[in-house]
Amino acid sequence: MKKIIIFLCVASISFSGYTQEFRGLKELIGRRVPWLLSSVSFRGIPDEGGKDVFELSSRANKINIAASTPSAAAMGLNWYLKYYCHRSMSHMGDNLSPVAHLPKIKGSIRIVSPYKYRYALNYCTLNYTMSFYKWKDWERELDWMALNGFNLVLAPVGTELIWQNTLTQMGFTEKEIADFIPGPAFTGWWLMGNLEGWGGVMSQNMMHQQAALGKKIIERMALMGIEPVMQGFYGMVPTTLQYKFPDARIKKQGKWAGNFTRPDVLLPDDEVFTKMANIYYLETRKLYGKNIRYFGGDLFHEGGSSEGVDLTKVAGLIQQNMQQNFPGSTWVFQAWGSNPSKELLKGLDKHHTLVMELVGEHPAQWKKREGFEGTPFVLSPVSNFGEKVGLFGRLEYFNSVVSSAKNSPYNKLFTGIGIMPEGINNNPVVFDLLSDLGWQKDSLVVKDWIKNYVWYRYGYTNDELRLAWQLLLQTVYSSPTVHPDGPPESVFCARPGLDLKSASAYGSSKLYYDTALFKKAVVMFKKAALNIPELNKVETYRTDKIDFMRQVNANEGQRIYEQMISAIKIKDLRKFRAAYARFEKALLSQDALLNTNEHFTLSRWLQQANNFGSTVADKKLAIRNAKTQISYWGPDNNPGTDLHEYANKEWGGMLSSLYLQRWRKFANDVVRKLKGEVTNPIDYYQMELDWSNK
Numbered sequence: 001m002k003k004i005i006i007f008l009c010v011a012s013i014s015f016s017g018y019t020q021e022f023r024g025l026k027e028l029i030g031r032r033v034p035w036l037l038s039s040v041s042f043r044g045i046p047d048e049g050g051k052d053v054f055e056l057s058s059r060a061n062k063i064n065i066a067a068s069t070p071s072a073a074a075m076g077l078n079w080y081l082k083y084y085c086h087r088s089m090s091h092m093g094d095n096l097s098p099v100a101h102l103p104k105i106k107g108s109i110r111i112v113s114p115y116k117y118r119y120a121l122n123y124c125t126l127n128y129t130m131s132f133y134k135w136k137d138w139e140r141e142l143d144w145m146a147l148n149g150f151n152l153v154l155a156p157v158g159t160e161l162i163w164q165n166t167l168t169q170m171g172f173t174e175k176e177i178a179d180f181i182p183g184p185a186f187t188g189w190w191l192m193g194n195l196e197g198w199g200g201v202m203s204q205n206m207m208h209q210q211a212a213l214g215k216k217i218i219e220r221m222a223l224m225g226i227e228p229v230m231q232g233f234y235g236m237v238p239t240t241l242q243y244k245f246p247d248a249r250i251k252k253q254g255k256w257a258g259n260f261t262r263p264d265v266l267l268p269d270d271e272v273f274t275k276m277a278n279i280y281y282l283e284t285r286k287l288y289g290k291n292i293r294y295f296g297g298d299l300f301h302e303g304g305s306s307e308g309v310d311l312t313k314v315a316g317l318i319q320q321n322m323q324q325n326f327p328g329s330t331w332v333f334q335a336w337g338s339n340p341s342k343e344l345l346k347g348l349d350k351h352h353t354l355v356m357e358l359v360g361e362h363p364a365q366w367k368k369r370e371g372f373e374g375t376p377f378v379l380s381p382v383s384n385f386g387e388k389v390g391l392f393g394r395l396e397y398f399n400s401v402v403s404s405a406k407n408s409p410y411n412k413l414f415t416g417i418g419i420m421p422e423g424i425n426n427n428p429v430v431f432d433l434l435s436d437l438g439w440q441k442d443s444l445v446v447k448d449w450i451k452n453y454v455w456y457r458y459g460y461t462n463d464e465l466r467l468a469w470q471l472l473l474q475t476v477y478s479s480p481t482v483h484p485d486g487p488p489e490s491v492f493c494a495r496p497g498l499d500l501k502s503a504s505a506y507g508s509s510k511l512y513y514d515t516a517l518f519k520k521a522v523v524m525f526k527k528a529a530l531n532i533p534e535l536n537k538v539e540t541y542r543t544d545k546i547d548f549m550r551q552v553n554a555n556e557g558q559r560i561y562e563q564m565i566s567a568i569k570i571k572d573l574r575k576f577r578a579a580y581a582r583f584e585k586a587l588l589s590q591d592a593l594l595n596t597n598e599h600f601t602l603s604r605w606l607q608q609a610n611n612f613g614s615t616v617a618d619k620k621l622a623i624r625n626a627k628t629q630i631s632y633w634g635p636d637n638n639p640g641t642d643l644h645e646y647a648n649k650e651w652g653g654m655l656s657s658l659y660l661q662r663w664r665k666f667a668n669d670v671v672r673k674l675k676g677e678v679t680n681p682i683d684y685y686q687m688e689l690d691w692s693n694k
Contacts, residue, residue: 387423
């Protein structure tokens with residue numbers, strides 16, 4: 001009898017714990033699919049050998065979701081929504097309307113994730129997409145993350161206040177601190193050690209706002225079974241630290257892209273490092289608690305100077321300090337370029353180290369470096385740079401890379417799949433595929449998987465939709481051998497010139513697919529609504545239709561541009577004027593098309609920035625940050641910055657207010673030259689600077 005009583009007590013406690021554990025998912029259902037709320041029940045089950053698992057079944061008009069963690073349960077919920085209800089949530093529109101009859105599950109379904117980690121976000125995503133997120137935006141973001149099974153997410157929101165509190169205790173003045181902390185649209189590159197102070201001064205009110213937001217994010221993540229990756233102290237310090245502590249062991253880092261001055265690196269064998277790191281981590285605990293288990297921070301990211309530095313020793317000391325302040329924590333690195341180096345990884349405890357391989361559009365480092373010299377790693381594609389607008393995603397390529405890693409000698413080090421886009425408001429098919437790959441024992445057959453995607457993306461399916469998407473797989477979502485760096489850039493968005501190869505210094509306008517076949521796919525996609533008129537009421541269909549039409553127009557713009565240049569070369573003024581008239585008409589047509597959908601408008605971005613600020617000064621700062629980032633980027637003192645147009649946006653409002661004005665200047669200049677007149681060089685940088693300040 002005593003044993004029975006003990007068993008019942010333990011079972012009661014366990015049941016109560018699981019009920020509490022899944023409370024966040026009930027709330028998620030209430031926010032996103034309230035029509036399902038009364039029909040879903042959750043219960044906890046053991047994991048499978050340390051791996052997340054969920055089970056789905058129907059009983060007594062209820063959908064039963066059994067799962068090992070809230071993250072697994074949320075993925076189970078999404079699995080039911082997608083593959084039974086044909087409903088889905090995305091950054092580019094939702095299809096979450098109620099179903100007429102709740103589909104039943106025959107028997108039961110059990111899905112086990114092969115991976116410990118399902119990771120999301122890039123430091124750049126925090127700015128190209130999320131610079132001006134407030135709680136409502138983050139709440140939606142976290143719901144999407146949970147539904148897609150991500151259990152490890154980059155979230156260093158509010159780090160500004162940690163740094164302010166740390167530097168204040170280190171004797172820095174308000175101005176010195178303000179010169180170090182950047183504006184809200186540039187925090188990612190500050191945290192990566194690329195720049196300091198640019199885009200500021202961030203107000204005290206704004207810093208407290210971000211810190212409060214960071215707390216809410218972490219609290220919600222805990223309910224969803226998501227671990228946050230916060231910012232660790234890895235030695236990045238203000239360049240003014242040398243004046244406060246002239247004897248400190250500081251390594252100057254030189255310049256970063258665009259001619260920004262990088263923050264210095266304080267070496268960890270200096271007592272100033274220990275003091276500063278301990279204050280930093282204490283302030284982190286004060287704001288966000290002691291249960292943080294993952295910290296990001298990349299030494300010598302995208303260059304910097306490590307000459308004369310014992311990287312093995314330095315890395316070991318930094319990790320030791322991290323462990324002393326947060327025992328058992330894991331240091332998370334971005335594998336980008338030569339980072340993290342072999343010498344750096346050699347100094348680390350690999351049980352507390354994780355490498356995020358940005359492998360999607362680049363040759364795989366994990367294979368060349370033999371599993372990062374024996375370090376656990378996660379495969380994550382970038383897919384999009386600068387949140388440029390463009391259709392792109394090497395679906396089959398990444399599917400094959402995952403299969404290759406699973407069957408490699410490094411399969412035990414291959415601990416996760418992730419997404420690391422620089423901007424996430426684009427190409428939802430990419431993120432859906434990667435989310436599903438996180439729960440697949442075997443590789444997917446992409447051409448078959450896409451059929452289900454079509455159905456749950458739009459809530460309807462027919463021959464036209466299915467054929468259109470098979471053609472999209474052969475064109476914009478193909479896997480060419482040329483390794484394109486994200487989507488081809490639109491010539492409409494480029495600083496005008498006579499031999500344009502791209503809009504940004506790091507991109508390309510080269511079209512790697514059959515544009516005629518792509519146009520056929522778009523025609524077929526639009527035709528689908530003739531047979532299913534209800535499609536025109538579905539947000540996801542309307543959004544994708546505009547995006548596909550936009551790409552057709554951008555491709556046509558490239559063809560007309562080439563006609564303009566051909567006319568200039570043969571010095572035919574009449575032909576140039578005719579070609580430019582067609583170009584401007586196409587640009588304005590594109591602007592009008594994109595203004596019909598909020599996902600493609602400048603006004604959405606600027607309104608978000610305006611709402612982010614709570615005072616007139618904060619609003620002004622946020623809006624200038626927003627406009628600077630998507631135009632010349634910075635800094636102000638370098639007209640030749642190679643960062644201009646890095647985050648170009650083919651948006652309604654952006655096309656007409658900046659890009660068209662530049663092209664008109666160019667056309668007027670060409671006409672005068674063809675007439676034999678002498679002209680002065682056009683200062684496009686000043687145009688962008690003036691536009692950002694308006």
